[in-house]
Amino acid sequence: MDSVPFRIEAAHDIAGCAATVPIQEEVWSGDVVVPPQLMLAVAHNGGFVALGFAEGDERAAGFVFGFLGIRDYHFRHHSHMLAVRAPYRGSGLAIALKEAQRDHCLDQGIEIVGWTMDPLEARNAAFNFAKLGAYAREYHRDFYGAMPDKLNAGLPSDRIYVEWPIGHDRTYKRLRGEDRPPSLEDAERDGIGYVLRAEGNRPGAVAPAADQTHLLLEVPTRFQELKARDAALALAWRAAAREAFESAFSHGYAAVEFLRSADGRGAYLLVPQPRREPAVDTDER
Numbered sequence: 001m002d003s004v005p006f007r008i009e010a011a012h013d014i015a016g017c018a019a020t021v022p023i024q025e026e027v028w029s030g031d032v033v034v035p036p037q038l039m040l041a042v043a044h045n046g047g048f049v050a051l052g053f054a055e056g057d058e059r060a061a062g063f064v065f066g067f068l069g070i071r072d073y074h075f076r077h078h079s080h081m082l083a084v085r086a087p088y089r090g091s092g093l094a095i096a097l098k099e100a101q102r103d104h105c106l107d108q109g110i111e112i113v114g115w116t117m118d119p120l121e122a123r124n125a126a127f128n129f130a131k132l133g134a135y136a137r138e139y140h141r142d143f144y145g146a147m148p149d150k151l152n153a154g155l156p157s158d159r160i161y162v163e164w165p166i167g168h169d170r171t172y173k174r175l176r177g178e179d180r181p182p183s184l185e186d187a188e189r190d191g192i193g194y195v196l197r198a199e200g201n202r203p204g205a206v207a208p209a210a211d212q213t214h215l216l217l218e219v220p221t222r223f224q225e226l227k228a229r230d231a232a233l234a235l236a237w238r239a240a241a242r243e244a245f246e247s248a249f250s251h252g253y254a255a256v257e258f259l260r261s262a263d264g265r266g267a268y269l270l271v272p273q274p275r276r277e278p279a280v281d282t283d284e285r
């Protein structure tokens with residue numbers, strides 16, 4: 001959809017939080033809905049709930065919901081849900097909701113927003129890595145256990161933990177569309193190897209992830225369609241991506257980009273993280 005004018009409204013009352021429920025039901029259509037009463041309690045305690053409205057449509061077109069957390073002795077914001085109704089995808093509303101969330105967090109002095117995502121969802125990967133400028137370095141097997149909703153049913157709910165450095169210059173540039181990732185063809189021309197690559201529809205064998213400056217990790221273009229067609233193939237992708245991410249992350253790589261090709265293929269770009277030297281007290285007194 002083309003860009004349309006939006007307004008973003010932070011929800012401060014039960015009616016605002018309740019307006020997320022039809023979107024939750026529409027997008028996930030599961031048995032599990034985050035109750036609006038809980039959202040309101042969270043919003044009253046430093047969290048953030050915001051609705052997006054498109055001009056000419058009274059119903060909320062999307063929402064974002066997150067709460068305060070602590071990691072490594074620092075406050076951060078955990079973004080638990082982001083959803084845009086199907087007709088408003090590609091419209092710019094999702095970015096506007098993330099910008100409102102970022103502004104809320106920056107006002108609180110928070111520098112990192114974190115969330116989990118299914119690494120096999122290429123569209124979400126393009127959104128999180130290419131458009132927002134997030135990165136990931138943790139993999140969690142079956143994080144939420146079995147999930148009944150239409151996006152997650154039938155597969156282990158593996159997740160990568162995405163971190164979004166909201167104060168960084170690169171993040172600002174990504175949000176303004178000034179800084180875009182290179183294409184997947186460029187990366188392939190540069191000779192970057194794959195830790196996981198599709199062979200037709202199937203995942204190929206996982207390659208070792210040691211001693212490279214860059215690695216690519218391919219995922220299916222439209223995972224939900226693939227899952228609806230062939231549940232066993234979806235499970236094979238889950239297993240292969242799990243092995244590839246776990247191998248790369250355990251060798252010190254982080255996923256820092258999601259690259260796309262002109263024919264629609266998509267792959268994460270992984271780079272080694274700077275090693276953290278152990279704190280050693282050399283002052284021998």
Ligand SMILES: CC(C)(COP(=O)(O)OP(=O)(O)OC[C@H]1O[C@@H](n2cnc3c(N)ncnc32)[C@H](O)[C@@H]1OP(=O)(O)O)[C@@H](O)C(=O)NCCC(=O)NCCS
Binds near residue numbers: 091117124221260
């Ligand atoms: C996640 C979500 C909020 C993103 O909103 P959106 O409007 O779809 O996002 P955008 O269109 O701005 O960005 C998606 C990007 O992925 C690209 N994309 C679309 N399909 C793709 C695919 N199959 N593979 C790779 N990239 C894809 C789009 O082209 C776009 O990039 P561009 O703007 O550079 O062209 C929305 O898709 C959604 O509600 N999904 C269902 C709920 C969900 O999964 N929520 C996140 C987990 S809580």
